[in-house]
Amino acid sequence: MRLGLVVDLDKCVGCNACAIACKQWNTSGTSGSLTDYNPYGADPSGVFFNRIRHYETGNYPENKTVHFPMSCMHCEEAACVTVCPTGASYKREEDGIVLVDPEKCMGCNYCAWACPYGARELDREEGVMKKCTLCVDRIYDEKLPKSERKPACVMTCPTSARYFGDFDDPNSEVSRVSSDRGGQDLFAELGYKPVNKYLSPRDKVQVNQHEIREPNLVTKVKDWVNKVVEL
Amino acid sequence: MHPAFSVIFFTVVSGAGYALISLLCLFNFLNFGMLIDKNTFFIIAITSAVLFTMGLISSTFHLANPKNAWRAFMRFKTSWLAREGLLAILFYPILALYLYFIYIDMQINNFMLMQYYSFLIFTISTVIIYCTGMIYACLKTIPQWNTIWTPINYITIGFALAALIFFFILNLNGYDTTSYENYILSMIAFSLATKLTYYFVIRLPKYNIADATNAAVKLKSTNVRLLDVGHTGGTFLTDEFGYKVAERKLFRIKILSIFSGFIIPFFLIYTYSFIYENIALCSLAIFLSFIGMISERWLFFAQAKHVVNLYHGVENV
Numbered sequence: 063m064r065l066g067l068v069v070d071l072d073k074c075v076g077c078n079a080c081a082i083a084c085k086q087w088n089t090s091g092t093s094g095s096l097t098d099y100n101p102y103g104a105d106p107s108g109v110f111f112n113r114i115r116h117y118e119t120g121n122y123p124e125n126k127t128v129h130f131p132m133s134c135m136h137c138e139e140a141a142c143v144t145v146c147p148t149g150a151s152y153k154r155e156e157d158g159i160v161l162v163d164p165e166k167c168m169g170c171n172y173c174a175w176a177c178p179y180g181a182r183e184l185d186r187e188e189g190v191m192k193k194c195t196l197c198v199d200r201i202y203d204e205k206l207p208k209s210e211r212k213p214a215c216v217m218t219c220p221t222s223a224r225y226f227g228d229f230d231d232p233n234s235e236v237s238r239v240s241s242d243r244g245g246q247d248l249f250a251e252l253g254y255k256p257v258n259k260y261l262s263p264r265d266k267v268q269v270n271q272h273e274i275r276e277p278n279l280v281t282k283v284k285d286w287v288n289k290v291v292e293l
Numbered sequence: 294m295h296p297a298f299s300v301i302f303f304t305v306v307s308g309a310g311y312a313l314i315s316l317l318c319l320f321n322f323l324n325f326g327m328l329i330d331k332n333t334f335f336i337i338a339i340t341s342a343v344l345f346t347m348g349l350i351s352s353t354f355h356l357a358n359p360k361n362a363w364r365a366f367m368r369f370k371t372s373w374l375a376r377e378g379l380l381a382i383l384f385y386p387i388l389a390l391y392l393y394f395i396y397i398d399m400q401i402n403n404f405m406l407m408q409y410y411s412f413l414i415f416t417i418s419t420v421i422i423y424c425t426g427m428i429y430a431c432l433k434t435i436p437q438w439n440t441i442w443t444p445i446n447y448i449t450i451g452f453a454l455a456a457l458i459f460f461f462i463l464n465l466n467g468y469d470t471t472s473y474e475n476y477i478l479s480m481i482a483f484s485l486a487t488k489l490t491y492y493f494v495i496r497l498p499k500y501n502i503a504d505a506t507n508a509a510v511k512l513k514s515t516n517v518r519l520l521d522v523g524h525t526g527g528t529f530l531t532d533e534f535g536y537k538v539a540e541r542k543l544f545r546i547k548i549l550s551i552f553s554g555f556i557i558p559f560f561l562i563y564t565y566s567f568i569y570e571n572i573a574l575c576s577l578a579i580f581l582s583f584i585g586m587i588s589e590r591w592l593f594f595a596q597a598k599h600v601v602n603l604y605h606g607v608e609n610v
Contacts, residue, residue, distance in 0.1 A: 071510065078523070106526050107529075114523045115519065115522055115523045116519070117510065117520060118517075119510055119516065121516060132604065141432075141433065144368075145371070146372060147374040147375035148364035148365055150364070166361060166367075168358045168364060169361075170374070171355075172372075175599065177601070178433075178434045178505075184529050184533075188358075189357035189358035249504065249505050251500070251504060252434065252600075262510060
């Protein structure tokens with residue numbers, strides 16, 4: 063299995079619900095807590111596994127706002143795993159989920175240095191690295207109804223912009239939607255082969271702008287008459 | 294990158310320590326017609342061991358969870374950090390046995406064995422410095438580090454510092470070093486040359502904001518503007534990677550490191566060798582050189598830009 067997410071950038075409205083649902087589920091999950099530092103103070107900060115950025119692309123009138131959620135890509139060539147000296151960072155054989163074993167992590171930050179997507183954050187209070195678990199404590203929970211065995215971010219997304227599934231199964235929803243829309247890798251140049259795919263925004267329908275016509279003799283006369291009348 | 298002093302100290306000081314023992318064994322191996330007496334040999338070896346041990350201890354200070362530091366040798370198959378740690382630990386018994394052999398005059402009884410052994414120590418200690426450099430050079434996410442010139446710099450700078458200490462201790466113990474002065478001077482010049490090459494190699498940014506988003510957002514133009522980073526406060530990532538320092542300050546530190554680390558020590562040793570023989574010049578050269586190399590290493594971190602900054606609004610890295 064090769065579990066991962068597909069994010070449809072055409073559907074994402076940038077509401078941050080996935081980041082909140084992630085924080086809510088995982089703070090009491092296996093990697094919990096997602097520590098907050100100074101949460102009610104002047105300069106709050108804290109651990110998040112999912113961040114949503116907002117971009118503007120192109121120039122008017124072809125410009126577009128793109129909301130861009132980023133979490134762990136569960137890369138096939140996960141550099142965060144190979145650089146880890148202790149063996150705390152690992153990629154599961156059975157489903158490809160990249161996890162951190164907090165019992166082994168020494169908090170050297172090296173995996174965060176190796177990750178181009180900013181998917182790893184050090185919990186300064188516990189002294190261990192934390193990251194997206196793809197809700198491993200949810201997707202295999204047999205007490206949950208089958209329809210709810212999905213990551214919290216996917217469950218909560220109000221526009222269904224996020225898909226979860228097995229990329230090794232060609233009939234899975236993620237495989238189909240990714241091949242139909244040409245799912246894209248983020249920052250592919252680095253060669254880490256991210257599993258998560260992004261569906262690029264479709265081209266915007268071109269709206270013709272009203273063109274200003276060259277003034278002919280009739281319009282010139284009309285304009286002149288209008289001016290005179292206004293006086 | 295945030296320049297953590299513990300890591301700067303570790304890379305400079307342990308680099309100098311490993312280079313010093315390396316240089317001593319190379320000297321012993323090449324046997325320049327001058328056998329270093331046991332006393333001086335041990336002074337140099339112990340200075341080296343003190344330096345690299347201090348460095349290794351310092352490296353654990355930046356760990357958030359140091360109680361698991363003993364696990365740091367586990368994944369030596371893929372991780373340069375684990376390789377460095379493992380070799381550093383294995384080096385202790387190997388060096389101890391070597392020093393024991395020197396102590397019992399093995400060099401006289403079994404010359405060939407000690408020749409091989411000296412070469413082995415030279416190789417391992419140089420490889421350890423190489424591993425330290427590769428910890429940084431293997432990261433594709435930091436273009437300013439991801440070059441072969443990183444480990445080359447670590448090795449040459451380690452050897453330049455070691456050469457100064459080696460020269461100092463030999464002179465202190467009354468050795469005639471006249472025929473080695475040129476080696477010391479060329480070592481400093483060579484390390485400066487490799488450092489300047491490094492600065493030349495990293496002069497241009499490698500990735501821009503479009504590289505980081507283009508594939509996913511599929512843009513026709515490279516005109517991408519970040520409207521919002523998705524967090525109102527600082528995060529671990531902005532603290533660790535978002536270290537910003539004024540270009541002017543970087544430039545000043547660069548000038549300081551080049552003069553204090555290379556040029557002034559070069560002329561001090563030159564003066565000592567050919568004009569005015571006073572051992573204080575040698576110790577001043579060592580002191581200034583350490584200051585220069587520490588600031589060089591600070592620059593190495595402060596100048597490095599992690600690609601994750603592209604998602605935080607930095608135009609290029």
